[in-house]
Amino acid sequence: MAGAAFQTNPYNLHNLLQSCHSGALQLPDFQRSWVWDEDRIKSLIASVSRAFPVGALMTLETGGEVDFKPRPVEGAPDQAKNMLPSSLLLDGQQRMTSLYQVTIRNSVVETVTPKKKKVRRWFYIDILKALDPAVDREDAIIGVPEDKIIRENFGKEVVLDLSSRQAEFDNLMYPVAMVFHWNEWQMQFIGHSNVRGDFQEKWPIINRFHDGIIANFASYQVPVIALGKNTSKEAVCVVFEKVNTGGKPLDAFELVTAMYAASGHELRKDWFGGDGTKGRHRLFAETLHPAGHETGIIANVANTDFLQAISLFHTRDRRRAAEASGKHGKELPPVTGNRQALLSLPLESYQKYEKQVERGFLQAAKFLHMLHIYRIFDLPYQSQIVPLAAILADIGDAWEHEANRAKLAQWYWSGVFGELYGSAVDTRIARDFMEVPAWLKGGDAPSTISETMFRSDRLKTMRMRLSAAYKGVNALLMKERAQDFRSGQEFDHTVFFGENVDIHHIFPQDWCRRQSIKPDEFDSIINKTPLSYKTNRIIGGVAPSQYLTRLEAGSETNPRIEPTKLDAYLASHLIEPSLLRADDFKGFMADRQKRLLGLIEKAMGKEAYKGDVPEEGEDDERDDDGIEAEMTIAAE
16 A cells, blocks of 8 residues: 555634535545434534534545545535545545534525425524533423424414524524634624613523634634555455445443443453353343344344343432432433433443443343244344333333333324434433333423324325334234235234235236336335235236135135125234235225325324324435445546
């Protein structure tokens, strides 16, 4: 790799972003758009606001042997396209584009919500929350719609109006688009505050906010690995391999392992085993393992997930001790399982709760199987296992009582169909850990239930296999004792794996295409249901009336099915047989939407919203795999 000289230097963040704006720093043309979602943007803003590192960048000086076609970062002005860049950003596109979009452009940001809705957002820092050490900084970063008004109750109630600079001042909300324009903002604030007569009251708060938060943006330094123009193609190839598929970064588990080692405890052995012992990693992987098929349902529980659940117990103990000492309100430490809590978890608390929490995860696996969620692939939310396990660990054998199981199922499905566990879930995990056990003892319903509403029109847009709600409908149908069209068997654990059950179209794709029905319609969950592999093969691509006749007639390997019995099988999937036999696609879709909606309402224990106020944003149909598949490198 001769000639692959490089330098590593800290660069001022503001200067780097200005280089993106001017076109001096551009991207190699990866054919990959900017895709960061709203919560990841909030997390990035929060990290910079605390002067936390967000990772190094890697650049390549232009004009050398490797000559990639350049393109400006997304959102850069037109004149940047005419600029010959001095460097290309090889690693760090998502971070730099996100920061550029929210700080320099002074324009609304196009992003994606955890519910996979494409929306337009302005970002703000809640000044009072940012200054409160008890509040997680990410909770102090908020995204508001394009009109800068947050509404609830389906648009009927305005809960936050930031549509004018004066409204921003009154609500002490600082626009992230102004983080590099402090002087301009503070002069406007002083003028407004003098008119309002609250300058003496608010100015000390504003000063603290500047010194503790805004100053971090102005002074923020980013480490940049700068490859020279003489870097060879071979070296650049190796760089791409490393930055795209590199090793696992140091995480909280590794840091806690190092801290516990100082006290003589081998945390790594607890997790991975050794000396003839089976660690939790293998224990979880084998839990309810369907032999010969795949690993157990909780096999993807990470070591940090386990520590997070223990942190909930530890921080709750701290809070209860503070309450007992007479503290209240903001004096009380929060219950949390965030990264900071993990890194502050004492060895004695870990040892106090590890067995109890381990049992909680093992019980969580049983609970998920009870809901007919058998494979990791079909798990709506990996992140929801943490509060589920912590709650089960806390209540012990009480979860085995029918009334408690029903309530736990209602809470679980509310999280799934409310699509609440998509990302940035630390606060919700802690809240559910506190609220669900109290509810089981007669307290108020947890906010995951009380604040959640399912929209009837959401069923039409559930088309992605990665959607939590999509997976939830599939599991609910099996839980409601749906029977296979061919065999009449219910989809218990044995049938599910033995018959290779998966979710399939009811009106086959090929038939729908021949009828000029769009994928947006026929790919909806409304037109899908769990079926065995053999049954799906029999269905093929013909009209429903044809494959039903085929099923009734039977074959050498499949016995005949009486029409009344087949109708019963169909009805168990919430399908009206007459509509299927008539090949009435529109009638079927309308009827089954109502039936599935009733199933979801039953699971959540409340009525769905059936009004005509549309949900904000439009569906983002890309999944992570599809986005990665789009990425190609174009060189000239």
